[in-house]
Amino acid sequence: MTLQTIDNATCTFCGCVCDDIQLHHDQMRIHKAKSACVLGTAWFLNHTAERHYPDALIDGREATVDEAVEMAAALLHEADMPLVYGMSNTTCEAQKECVALADQLGGLLDSHTSL
Amino acid sequence: MGGKVTCTLGEVKNRADFIVYWGGNPAECHPRHFTKYTLMQKSRWLPRGRKDRTMVLVDIRETKSAKAADIFLQVRPGCDFELLSILRAMVRDEPVDPDAVAETGIAYDVLEDLVRRMKSCRFGCMFFGMGLSMTRGKHMNSAALLTLAAELNAFTKFVAMPMRGHGNVTGADVIMRWQTGYPFGITFNRGYPRYNPGEFSTVDVLVRGDCDAAFIIGADPGATMPQPAIDHLARIPTIVLDPHVTHTSRLARVHITTAPAGIAAPGTAYRMDEIPLPLKPALKSPYPTDEEIVRRIREAVATRPFWMPEDSPQMTTEQL
Known part of the structure; x- marks a missing residue:
């Protein structure tokens, strides 16, 4: 089996955000993360492209993403004081959407920093 | 973060000859921080790498990071703000209350040595972790440390940077x-x-x-x-x-x-x-x-x- 490699990949496990990792993968899972530390290696090797979880859950039951998006929008729109929180393990592009969502809702916006 | 005196890790890697970690455990939480940026790297200004740098660790207990430190200061839990305030006073040569110093768990002559090293280094950097920013005093602790870093610029180049946790x-x-x-x-x-x-x-x-x-x-x-x-x-x-x-x-x-x-x-x-x-x-x-x-x-x-x-x-x- 030949593995594909990605040079200078970026690790987002801790705040160091090392961008010199060489990843060896077979499109389903990462087999080797060269230069990564023990935490980064665990981070890369423990995520796979397999479908481990349902696409979405509503009240604990499996649902489609479309249904879950509609339900989320309805719940957030109904609320008087909705909260948008977290944003650590995600991209800046998603974070920008979160700010726009909180603005649209007239809600609260906060990150891990304030814990 | 208005008023934070800081720099990039590239500058730390190339120039910082005095490193303080306060309330953090990089050996276990940021394992490549020492080797990539703060301790092991050699540069034009620090040609001997680790030998040209001094590292101080301030924490409430002796973590694995203490092994990498030149000086380990064990502060009494909850006394970070007091210790930072004492250091700010000592940096300005103002008198400090010996009872207040004793309360922090660190001896006066150790602090005197620390202040002398801080003032006489060429480029100092203080990294602070959640052991400082999430314990008694919280953001006031961070503010005290950032102020200490800013005030040290009356004597030498000094910066501060939070050790951020989760990815982004x-x-x-x-x-x-x-x-x-x-x-x-x-x-x-x-x-x-x-x-x-x-x-x-x-x-x-x-x-x-x-x-x-x-x-x-x-x-x-x-x-x-x-x-x-x-x-x-x-x-x-x-x-x-x-x-x-x-x-x-x-x-x-x-x-x-x-x-x-x-x-x-x-x-x-x-x-x-x-x-x-x-x-x-x-x-x-x-x-x-x-x-x-x-x-x-x-x-x-x-x-x-x-x-x-x-x-x-x-x-x-x-x-x-």
């Missing part, structure tokens, strides 16, 4: 500052952003039971927050976006599985010194990205009537 938490600060003017603890409930940690910060909001819905992304408060906050999340409709079904997902009304950032989702993440870096995902996830789902929820909200009445005098921005 720095990015969240930067994006919120860019979009709203504030880094966290924000409300839009008057139609424009307002900032007040304690009033609008999540733990306080949840413990008081202020909010009546929660949207959680890239975090698992169900595993990390105090129980009264978790109880409130279970009481109200909670929506979770995460690559895994988390503790929070289990008490939520809605969970949507998303692609893990940097592994199967592309985008940008900020390093702790606020340098943005592109992600290079190796895998193709069967799940959508956070960005796509948040945008779709926002668009679905936007099709419904806007929450603020159209003739409201508080309306400050043109709404679609």
Whole structure:
């Protein structure tokens, strides 16, 4: 089996955000993360492209993403004081959407920093 | 973070001959920090690498990082603010109360030596972790350390930098500052952003039971927050976006599985010194990205009537 490699990949496990990792993968899972530390290696090797979880859950039951998006929008729109929180393990592009969502809702916006 | 005297890790790597870690354990939490930036690297200004650098660790217990330190100062738990204030006084040659020094658990002559080293180094850098910023005194501790770093610039070059934890938490600060003017603890409930940690910060909001819905992304408060906050999340409709079904997902009304950032989702993440870096995902996830789902929820909200009445005098921005 030949593995594909990605040079200078970026690790987002801790705040160091090392961008010199060489990843060896077979499109389903990462087999080797060269230069990564023990935490980064665990981070890369423990995520796979397999479908481990349902696409979405509503009240604990499996649902489609479309249904879950509609339900989320309805719940957030109904609320008087909705909260948008977290944003650590995600991209800046998603974070920008979160700010726009909180603005649209007239809600609260906060990150891990304030814990 | 207004007024923070800081620099990039590249400058630390090339120039810093005096490093202080305060309330952090990089050996176990940021394992490559020593080798990539603060201790082992050789440079034009530090040709002998580790031998040209001095490292001080300040913490309440002797962690694995203490082995890498030249000087380890064991501060009494909860006395960080007092110790920083004493150091600020000593830097200015002002008298300090011996009883107050004894209270911190560190001897006066050790502090005198530390102050002498701080003033006489060429480029000093203090890294502070959650052992400082999340214990008694909280943000006032961070403010005291940042002020100490700023004041040391009367004698030499000195900077400070927080040791940020989870991946892109720095990015969240930067994006919120860019979009709203504030880094966290924000409300839009008057139609424009307002900032007040304690009033609008999540733990306080949840413990008081202020909010009546929660949207959680890239975090698992169900595993990390105090129980009264978790109880409130279970009481109200909670929506979770995460690559895994988390503790929070289990008490939520809605969970949507998303692609893990940097592994199967592309985008940008900020390093702790606020340098943005592109992600290079190796895998193709069967799940959508956070960005796509948040945008779709926002668009679905936007099709419904806007929450603020159209003739409201508080309306400050043109709404679609």
